[in-house]
Amino acid sequence: MTTHNAKELRKQVAPYENSNTKTSILQIVNTVIPFLALWYFAYQSLTISYGLTLLLAAAAAGFMVRIFIIFHDCTHHSFFKNRTANKVVGTIAGVVTLFPYSQWGHEHAVHHATSSNLDKRGTGDIWVLTVDEYLAAPAWQKLAYRLYRNPFVMFVLGPIYVVLLKNRFNRKGARKKERLNTYLTNILIFGISGLLIWTIGWKAFLMVEGPVFFIAGMLGIWLFYVQHTFEDAYFEGDKDWEYVKAAVEGSSYYKLPKLLQWITGNIGYHHVHHLSPRVPNYKLEEAHNNTKPLQNVPTITLSTSLTSLRFRLWDEKQKQFISFSEMKAFHQNKKLKAMTKPEL
Template identity: 70%
Template sequence: MSKEKAIVLRKQVAPYEKSNTKASVWQLINTIVPFVVIWYLAYQSLSISYYLTLGLSVIGAGFITRIFIIFHDCCHHSFFKNRKLNRIVGTLTGVLTLFPYDQWAHSHNIHHATSSNLDKRGTGDMWMMTVEEYVTAPLKTRIAYRLYRNPIVMFVIGPIWVFLITNRFNVKGAKKKERMNTYLTNMLILGSAALLCWTIGWQSFLLVHGPMFWIAGSMGVWLFYVQHTFEDSYFEEDENWNFVQAAVEGSSFYKLPKPLQWITGNIGFHHVHHLSPRVPNYQLEAAHNNADPLQNVPTITLWTSIQSVKFRLWDEQKNKFVTFKDANQSVKLSKNTVISD
């Protein structure tokens, strides 16, 4: 994308970067209140049928995902105009979603600054290797990577490991403010869980919140995965990397049915979000619809997103994601060519 086109695109999106306090407050109400009601109904349903409880847990998990989008916006200071208010709401919604505000905001902002940059991977993103890196890696690294990219590990075990365990610890070199926020978040999570266990019993708490948390975590990992892992994505080495191109071509437009778009807080318009993180989630669709260059961005649907699970490695020669099988075939062909030469 040329510099001129990038400037025009940024100007078209800029009007949507301002948050609306009324819209933000309304979103808090239409997200938190239904979540509390559904949680209570799920608890009451334990005396009727656990199948009913699980059904309500699926709905509750959707609202946890929506709460996370609010938390996510607060981390970008896009939910409210006031930074302190973003921090307060972000910390509280972080308790509900098991994410420490300062820690995640820091790593996620690095992700935005380095997304699709092959030379700056490793912070706030998923582990992704190129074909060449994988082929030349030690056996233990290849085994670890295969396990990491296994759907069961990524979408079943991953949410428990990341949200419940990893998020409880500060990263190495974290500043005092970040460390204290993590401690505060952990104490609030522990206190809330203890209060509920004391009120309704630990068995009821786990039966209701356990599946709700796990489903929401799996949904979150899935969304993050498909937003950057699609066949013709964009990855470049640092010298050729372009921020706007990385946003528009390296982040997907996940075209979801309206109910799913609502429950996921419009995060399917991920290309707009990466282009301008200051656009609040409720403005993302309007920003997309009113920017002509965005009408032809990489688009994935529910069906094509399911197909993306097979992608494991980035092929720098073909500039696209490939499967392990495709990568092996490419390597064999390359070796045969060298031998024949």
């Protein structure tokens, strides 16, 4: 992609960067009210059947993901035109989803600025090693990496670690306002949780909130994972890295059924979002449909996205993700060829 084409593409998306206050408020209403209603019905269903409770909790988890998208847009200052409104709504949404607004906003901004840059990995992204880095790593790091990339660790233990533990502490070097926002978020989370436990009891609270948080957490990590982990993704060293290429080639278009697209706040149009984070979630589809170059990007579906589970390492030579078994087979063949090479 030439510099001219990159500038032109960003220019084509610019008209969609303005939020609509009425639409934003409507999205809050049609997201928060169903979430609260489903949570309440899940609690009431405890006296009927816990299977029904889990079903309602799963539905509530879907709306929690949608609340997180509102939170996410607020951190980009794209949900409202007013920055204070974004911070207030974002902080409240962060309490519901258990994410500190200022801290996560900072890390996510770094993620956008460095996504797919091999020389600037480590903040707000998933741990990715190249084949050469993995082969050169000591045994303990290889083990740690294999554990980290294991689906059980990433999607089951991951939400517990990130949401319940990591999010409760300030990052090193955080400024005063960011630290205060994290403290405020924690106080509100503990206060509301304590009030609910006092009202309905700790057991009922955990039986409802537990699966809601856990399912939403797994879905959130899964979405982030598949949007940056697909076979022909884009990764380059800082010297050759390009922002627009990283956006449209390093972020996938996750083509979901309409209901799931709505529940996930159109975040499947991740290539559009990375190209222009100021586009609110409810305009991402429109921007995609009306910008032809954005329709020729890496596209994955529900079924094809499952193949991303086997991707573990980035192969800089082939410019694609590969599995551990593919890496092993490649190097075994390489050794075999070296051993059987006839002497001159």
